[in-house]
Every structure is written in structure tokens, then in C-alpha cells.
Amino acid sequence: MNFLYFLVILNILTQSIICKDSNWNYKENGPDKWPKIYPGCSGKQQSPIDLDTSIAQFNNDLRPLIFNNYNQSIRWNITNDGHSIYGKMINPPVTPSISGSNFKEKFNLIQFHFHWGFNPYQGSEHKLDGNKYPLEIHLVHQSNSGKLAVVGFFFRLGVNNQRLRPILEPSRQVIFKNDQMIENFRLTDILPNFETANRNGYFRYMGSLTTPPCTQDITWTVYRQTISISENQLKAFYSNKAETNHRHVQPLNGRKLELSVKL
Ligand SMILES: [Zn+2]
Structure with a gap:
């Protein structure tokens, strides 16, 4: 095969992969x-679904979720993959994980990513009692047996939140697909106090990945406790070329929606 021909074939192959x-x-x-x-x-x-408090059933087995090693300082590779911006750990000294609740096994964190919109009145994937929030973080975990458990937190439009600096700076930088940035921080720096969050309760249901291939059998935990973010801070996400990345809510189809607290 001559070299030019080889290049043409290579180009076709690359294009089809892209x-x-x-x-x-x-x-x-x-x-x-x-x-x-x-x-x-x-x-x-x-997933996602509307987390409708009026139909959620209290389940006493849903104990507080335990966030292990979430307070460890970790070196994150923040990447724009064209669909979202996600954080992956670089050689973590210990892996953050979740246990407790009604889990029979421990789930190790594999990555986190965000969903946003183009204005502060939408952007989250889940709804809470019919309302969308401007931003939602998903912390994706996997157990040794291969099961996935995702934890979600809503960001609510509010006062400027200085604690968000470690994620806002990368969001402004990794604008185009495949852009990357390294940032050191603790997840506890940006997330709410877990004790307070557990006290306020979380929703639990069985759902799916919210992006293709939409794999099911995923245990979802979404907290009622929200994180404040200002309109100005949200612009860090709007500058991103992924532009908007939230799926609309899906029918419950008879699934159980549970709450860890009695309201
Ligand atoms: Zn997600």
C-alpha cells in the first residue's frame, strides 16, 4: 500500500471514530x-426524574450516607469531553467512597461532572417538586462487583459562594472539547456539610445514566440540601462550548421513590 493511500484510509477511520x-x-x-x-x-x-416530595415514601432503612476520604486533598484532571466537564483523580493517595445508607457494599468514586443550562432557571437534570435548578453535580461511584451509585447535589441561585473557586476556575479554562486542567482540592471544599445534608434527607430511586447508552440499574441518591451559586458564578459554565447538557425528566413507570427522612 502506498503511503498516501494509507493516509487516506487512516483519515477515514479517524473520522468514523470521531x-x-x-x-x-x-x-x-x-x-x-x-x-x-x-x-x-x-x-x-x-433518569433523571421529578423528585416529587408528595409521592416519596419514607424508608427507615435509608441511614445517613457515609462519605469516606472525601476530605482528602486530591489532584484532579478536569476535562471537557464535549458533553460536560468532568473530574478524574490523578494517582489519589486514597480513593473517596460512599457507604452506609442501606448499601450492602462500598462504592468507590470514579469521577464527578456537571449539568447546566443557558440561564439560571434551568440546567439541573432532576427536578425537585417540579422545579429545575441552575446546576447539578453528579458524583459517580462503582462497587467492586461493578454496580454504579450516583450521588447528586443541586446548586441553587443565591449569594456568591467563595468555596466554589476550585471548580469555577477550571470551568472557565476548559472551554473546548478535550481541554484539560489540573487542580488540587478536597471534595468537602465544594460540597455541603454531610451531617447537615444527611439530616435534611435524600431521595433514593433506581434509575439510569442520563447520557447514552442510558444504562439502567443505577442507584440514585439526590440530596435535598442545595449549594448556593450566584448568577455571575454560573457564567463560568455558560462560557463552555458544551453549552447546555441536561436531559428532560423521565416517567417514573411505577418505580419507588423513597426519602431518608420523614417530612
Ligand atoms: Zn450526570
Whole structure:
């Protein structure tokens, strides 16, 4: 094979890989089109959902969630993957994990990422009693047996929150797809006090990944405790070329929605 011919083939192969990687988005190939390419996205246990307090059932087995090693200083690689910005640990001395609740095993953190919109009145994936929040963080965990458990927190429009600096600075920097930045911080620096959050309670239901391939059998925990962020701080996410990345809420289809506290 001559070299030029080889280059042409290589180019075609690369293009098809790029196309495959970007054949879903939140625009022309948005959430309504995902099921065509990813049948899993039309499953009956999809996420996100409306966390409707009036239908949530109190479950006494939902003990406080324990966040192990979340206070460790970790070196994060913050990357824009074209769909969101996510944080991955670089050689962590210890891996943050979650246990407690009604979990039969421990779940190790694998990454965190965000969902946002184009104004402060939408952007979160889950709704709380019919309302969207401007931003939502997902902390994705996996157990040794391969099960996934995601923890979500809403950000509410409010006062300027200085604690968010470690994530806002990278959000302003990793604007284009594949942009990366290294940042050191503790997850406890940006998340609410866990004791208070557990006291205020969390929702629990079985759902899915909110992006293709929309894999189901994922244990969702979404806290009622929110994190304050100002309109100005939200702009750090709006400068991002992923632009907007929230899926609309999915039908419950008879699933149980539980609460860890009696309201
Ligand atoms: Zn997510």
C-alpha cells in the first residue's frame, strides 16, 4: 500500500471514530433522538426524574450516607469531553467512597461532572417538586462487583459562594472539547456539610445514566440540601462550548421513590 493511500484510509477511520463519539448531543441529535441509536435510552427505569416530595415514601432503612476520604486533598484532571466537564483523580493517595445508607457494599468514586443550562432557571437534570435548578453535580461511584451509585447535589441561585473557586476556575479554562486542567482540592471544599445534608434527607430511586447508552440499574441518591451559586458564578459554565447538557425528566413507570427522612 502506498503511503498516501494509507493516509487516506487512516483519515477515514479517524473520522468514523470521531463521528461515533459525537453522534449524540443536546442539539440536533438530542435526547429525543438518542433511543434510535441507543435502545437503552427508551428503557422503563430512566433518569433523571421529578423528585416529587408528595409521592416519596419514607424508608427507615435509608441511614445517613457515609462519605469516606472525601476530605482528602486530591489532584484532579478536569476535562471537557464535549458533553460536560468532568473530574478524574490523578494517582489519589486514597480513593473517596460512599457507604452506609442501606448499601450492602462500598462504592468507590470514579469521577464527578456537571449539568447546566443557558440561564439560571434551568440546567439541573432532576427536578425537585417540579422545579429545575441552575446546576447539578453528579458524583459517580462503582462497587467492586461493578454496580454504579450516583450521588447528586443541586446548586441553587443565591449569594456568591467563595468555596466554589476550585471548580469555577477550571470551568472557565476548559472551554473546548478535550481541554484539560489540573487542580488540587478536597471534595468537602465544594460540597455541603454531610451531617447537615444527611439530616435534611435524600431521595433514593433506581434509575439510569442520563447520557447514552442510558444504562439502567443505577442507584440514585439526590440530596435535598442545595449549594448556593450566584448568577455571575454560573457564567463560568455558560462560557463552555458544551453549552447546555441536561436531559428532560423521565416517567417514573411505577418505580419507588423513597426519602431518608420523614417530612
Ligand atoms: Zn450526570
